[in-house]
Amino acid sequence: MMKLAPSILSADFSKLGEEVKLIEKYGADYVHIDVMDGHFVPNITIGPLVVKSLRKLSNLVFDVHLMIEDPDKYIEQFAKAGSDIITVHAEACIHLNRTINLIKSFGKKAGVAINPATHLNVLDYVLDDIDMILIMSVNPGFGGQKFIDSSIKKINEIKKKIDAERLSIDIEVDGGINLNNVDDVIKAGANVIVAGSAIFESENIKDTIDRFKRFGEKYEKGCCF
């Protein structure tokens, strides 16, 4: 089943709580929370205190994308703040297996993200331990960037590998996804779709969420693969 994860990076931060409640009401599955530290990526966003405040307002799955150096230092805080899925970047973890175990020790789902220029093979020896792979389809740091087309091949390759090994791992894709390219992303094998600017900067958020979800439903009914 396709899950839609609107990224609040493109929401109005002066009314973040209302924005999260709105996407929940309109049928989003997850809320994608982009955490940036100004070191791993050239931007600074939000920390565990904000996650904790939002947690009181919403029952959505909190999909926390950590774009930070040395994430081990903060995983406990993000876990206790109410995250459901915690995703770290392979590029930011010296001991990736240890970091994954740390996330799981708090009873949270563990995700591993890779940047556009990172090879899929960095995931080879952690595939048995993770719940989700996040394929970045832009260089992380900012919303509203253009989708990098080579991501499609990458999604397809990891989907084939997961299926061949009969693993149950979600494939999330993040960056530059809109109503014109989401079909290709799903067809390539993604089942968790992140969209920030395409949702929050659209004229009608409800209609945009509906249209994204219809792409997922199309494949659930067995069409077109």
Ligand SMILES: O=C(CO)[C@H](O)[C@H](O)COP(=O)(O)O
């Ligand atoms: O992780 C991210 C950026 O690093 C964001 O989740 C992503 O860019 C979503 O925004 P958009 O859909 O506008 O590209």
Ligand SMILES: [Fe+2]
């Ligand atoms: Fe993200």
